[in-house]
Amino acid sequence: MNKTSKADLSLIKRINSTLIINTIREHGRISRADIAKVTGLTRATVTNLTASLIEKGFIKEAHLGSSSGGRKPILLEMDDSKHITCGVYIDSEFSDIYLTNINGKILEKRRITFDKGTSPAEVIKRICEIIKEMTKEKTPLGIGVAVCGLVNSICGVSIFAPSSGWRQIHIVGEFKKHLDFPIYVDNDVRIMTLAESFFKVTLEKYNNNNKKDFVMVHIGDGIGSSVVLGGQIYYGSNFGAGEIGHIKVVENGTRCNCGNLGCLETIASEKAFIKRVSQTLGKNVTLDEIISLYRKDDERIKLEVFDEAKYLSIAIANIINMYNPSLIILNGGIVKLGERFISHIDNEVKRRSMPYLATTIAPSLLGDSAIEMGTCALVLEKTFERLL
Numbered sequence: 001m002n003k004t005s006k007a008d009l010s011l012i013k014r015i016n017s018t019l020i021i022n023t024i025r026e027h028g029r030i031s032r033a034d035i036a037k038v039t040g041l042t043r044a045t046v047t048n049l050t051a052s053l054i055e056k057g058f059i060k061e062a063h064l065g066s067s068s069g070g071r072k073p074i075l076l077e078m079d080d081s082k083h084i085t086c087g088v089y090i091d092s093e094f095s096d097i098y099l100t101n102i103n104g105k106i107l108e109k110r111r112i113t114f115d116k117g118t119s120p121a122e123v124i125k126r127i128c129e130i131i132k133e134m135t136k137e138k139t140p141l142g143i144g145v146a147v148c149g150l151v152n153s154i155c156g157v158s159i160f161a162p163s164s165g166w167r168q169i170h171i172v173g174e175f176k177k178h179l180d181f182p183i184y185v186d187n188d189v190r191i192m193t194l195a196e197s198f199f200k201v202t203l204e205k206y207n208n209n210n211k212k213d214f215v216m217v218h219i220g221d222g223i224g225s226s227v228v229l230g231g232q233i234y235y236g237s238n239f240g241a242g243e244i245g246h247i248k249v250v251e252n253g254t255r256c257n258c259g260n261l262g263c264l265e266t267i268a269s270e271k272a273f274i275k276r277v278s279q280t281l282g283k284n285v286t287l288d289e290i291i292s293l294y295r296k297d298d299e300r301i302k303l304e305v306f307d308e309a310k311y312l313s314i315a316i317a318n319i320i321n322m323y324n325p326s327l328i329i330l331n332g333g334i335v336k337l338g339e340r341f342i343s344h345i346d347n348e349v350k351r352r353s354m355p356y357l358a359t360t361i362a363p364s365l366l367g368d369s370a371i372e373m374g375t376c377a378l379v380l381e382k383t384f385e386r387l388l
């Protein structure tokens with residue numbers, strides 16, 4: 001006879017609790033009976049585990065549901081009043097520090113700036129001072145930290161961040177010198193991808209049939225992507241999967257901060273795009289000004305936007321040929337150029353990728369909130385592993 005060990009039982013309980021929480025999150029409000037139907041768990045298991053989740057402050061009973069006669073069922077929903085998460089985004093010259101509720105909604109946000117050469121220890125010390133002030137009244141479930149570049153998320157180490165020059169920095173260790181909360185670190189694009197797969201806002205709009213395979217592409221100061229296969233983010237053997245910003249698109253092009261020539265980032269990042277347009281117009285312009293001129297059908301801008309779409313499509317077509325995802329989600333300031341820009345990318349990608357792969361290309365509905373929602377999702381995922 002098989003014996004189920006205590007450890008196995010605890011693992012099963014955790015998996016079932018997470019399943020219940022995710023079912024509640026996905027449905028908004030749902031009765032215990034429907035949770036049992038959707039998850040296949042027994043009514044008794046659902047009753048026990050939901051009681052424990054209510055006690056831990058993750059879910060609560062909502063107002064009465066509608067029913068055709070008879071007793072109205074009691075619905076369960078997420079309880080966003082009890083717990084908070086803390087998130088940190090570290091860029092090369094600034095850092096955003098914020099608190100969210102467990103639905104990823106920002107409760108408070110602050111920004112600090114620093115010179116590019118400031119040591120990682122000093123930057124993190126200043127961030128921790130702000131966190132101490134912000135968390136005086138309420139202890140967060142944990143801190144999610146998003147950094148650019150290659151990140152070993154298991155050890156909590158920034159392996160190499162080309163934009164800031166950080167190499168082999170033990171981010172978790174530096175935070176632990178000042179704070180006693182659980183700290184989790186990952187690459188910024190993977191964190192945005194986690195926001196998409198955890199909260200499912202964009203997936204549900206564009207990808208109802210297949211939510212397991214998609215790719216997130218972020219176009220900012222750098223260009224990165226993150227690949228989700230079978231519902232899991234694919235990391236690669238050295239945490240570097242998805243570094244599409246370093247696909248060569250220009251022979252003998254500009255030197256990239258990765259050391260190579262003509263990488264996608266050097267020609268199509270937000271900074272590179274603004275620089276190209278500024279040169280064409282003969283004056284410095286901001287992204288917002290470019291977007292406004294594009295909407296007014298400025299012919300010079302239309303050509304530049306088309307070139308931008310062309311460069312990005314080279315890398316995106318490679319991703320599609322490699323992984324055959326059902327959806328590519330685009331995020332970053334440039335995506336605000338709008339539908340016409342995305343349809344240029346779509347057309348160019350179709351020309352360059354295998355026919356019949358039928359990939360939808362769509363803007364992220366989370367937009368600028370993706371990082372904040374992603375660090376929240378990271379903390380929640382780890383908390384459920386630890387507490388349930």
Ligand SMILES: [Zn+2]
Nearest residue numbers: 246256258263
């Ligand atoms: Zn490069």
